[in-house]
Amino acid sequence: LELYGENGRLEAPSGESINIPPHSTKPVLLSTLVSKPTINVTLHAAVRSGRIGASVQAVDANIGSDWLPAAASPGTRAVLPGIPKDATSVRLVAYATGSGDADLKIQLSGPSGSLTPAGHEKLSVKSRMTSAIDLGDLTKGEPGSLVLTPQGSGAAPFVAALRVTRGKGDQQETAFIPASTPIESRGTVADNRSKGSTLTLTAPDEAATVRVTSSAGSQGGGPASREVTVKAGTTLALDPPRPDGAKGSYAVTVERLDGGPVYASRLLEVKAGGMPMFTIQGLPDDRGTVAVPRGNQDLSLLNDD
Incomplete structure (x- = not known):
C-alpha cells in the first residue's frame, strides 16, 4: 500500500508486504501505517501477484463517514459527477501519477452551463504528490459536476476525487465522488428507493x-x-422514473442513445434524527453487452470423405 501526501510518498514500511489469502478480505487501518496523522492522502494499492478489489472507508467523528471507491484510471482529464445542490463544503483532492506536473483548469458544470468558480480557477499538482483545494459551497443551490482539464499546453496524467459535506454544525454527513468513466452503452445501479434517490447526468462536451x-x-x-x-x-x-406499482427497491439503468459522452452518478439519502445521511455512487459502463460473432452456414462440414 503506497501513500502519497503533499510532499510525495510517505514512509509506510508496514504497508509494503501485505498478504491476502485467496477468497478472503483483509482490513488494514491506514493510520497505523504512518508515523503521524496526515490529511489529503492518495492511496495506491500495488499488486505484486494475484488480483484484488479495494475500497476505503473514511471515518470522521465530526462529519460522518462513507466508502471511497477507486477513482477512474489516470488520465489528462477527469469528470466528477453528482455534487448535491445543498452541499455546504466541497474539497477536491488530486494526485499526479506520472513524471510531469499537472496544471488543472477547474470548471463546474451546472443546469444552465459550465463556469469557472471565482477564486478557484485552477489547481497545480506536482509529480507524484497530492494537492487539495477547498471549494466551499460552490454549487450555490444547484446540482453540479466538476470537470478537470489541462491548463495551458502541457498535460500530465492524474487521478482525483471530491469530498462532499452536507448539513451544518453537529448535523453534518460526508460522501465521496471519485473521477468516473463515461457510459459507453449503459450503466446500472441497484437499491433505489421511491424516496431519496437522485440521478445526476453530465454531458461535458456534446448534448x-x-x-x-x-x-x-x-x-x-x-x-x-x-x-x-x-x-x-x-x-x-x-428522480428516476418510479416503477408501476413499485414495491421494495429497484435498479436503475442509464442507456446512452445518441450524442456525446455521458457521466452519471446516483445519490441515495435518508434522514435520521435530522442528519442528512447519504452516499453517492458513480455509474460507469456496466459492460453488460458483448459483441457476438455472426455465424454463417457451411455445408462443407457435412462432407464425409
Whole structure:
C-alpha cells in the first residue's frame, strides 16, 4: 500500500508486504501505517501477484463517514459527477501519477452551463504528490459536476476525487465522488428507493440523449422508462422514473442513445434524527453487452470423405 501526501510518498514500511489469502478480505487501518496523522492522502494499492478489489472507508467523528471507491484510471482529464445542490463544503483532492506536473483548469458544470468558480480557477499538482483545494459551497443551490482539464499546453496524467459535506454544525454527513468513466452503452445501479434517490447526468462536451429505465421492484410492480436529453456542457439531476406499482427497491439503468459522452452518478439519502445521511455512487459502463460473432452456414462440414 503506497501513500502519497503533499510532499510525495510517505514512509509506510508496514504497508509494503501485505498478504491476502485467496477468497478472503483483509482490513488494514491506514493510520497505523504512518508515523503521524496526515490529511489529503492518495492511496495506491500495488499488486505484486494475484488480483484484488479495494475500497476505503473514511471515518470522521465530526462529519460522518462513507466508502471511497477507486477513482477512474489516470488520465489528462477527469469528470466528477453528482455534487448535491445543498452541499455546504466541497474539497477536491488530486494526485499526479506520472513524471510531469499537472496544471488543472477547474470548471463546474451546472443546469444552465459550465463556469469557472471565482477564486478557484485552477489547481497545480506536482509529480507524484497530492494537492487539495477547498471549494466551499460552490454549487450555490444547484446540482453540479466538476470537470478537470489541462491548463495551458502541457498535460500530465492524474487521478482525483471530491469530498462532499452536507448539513451544518453537529448535523453534518460526508460522501465521496471519485473521477468516473463515461457510459459507453449503459450503466446500472441497484437499491433505489421511491424516496431519496437522485440521478445526476453530465454531458461535458456534446448534448446527449439517454434512456433511464427503472426495473420492477423487489417485491412487485413493473418497469418504467423515460428518455432524457442532457444539453452540452450541463448537468441534469432528476428522480428516476418510479416503477408501476413499485414495491421494495429497484435498479436503475442509464442507456446512452445518441450524442456525446455521458457521466452519471446516483445519490441515495435518508434522514435520521435530522442528519442528512447519504452516499453517492458513480455509474460507469456496466459492460453488460458483448459483441457476438455472426455465424454463417457451411455445408462443407457435412462432407464425409
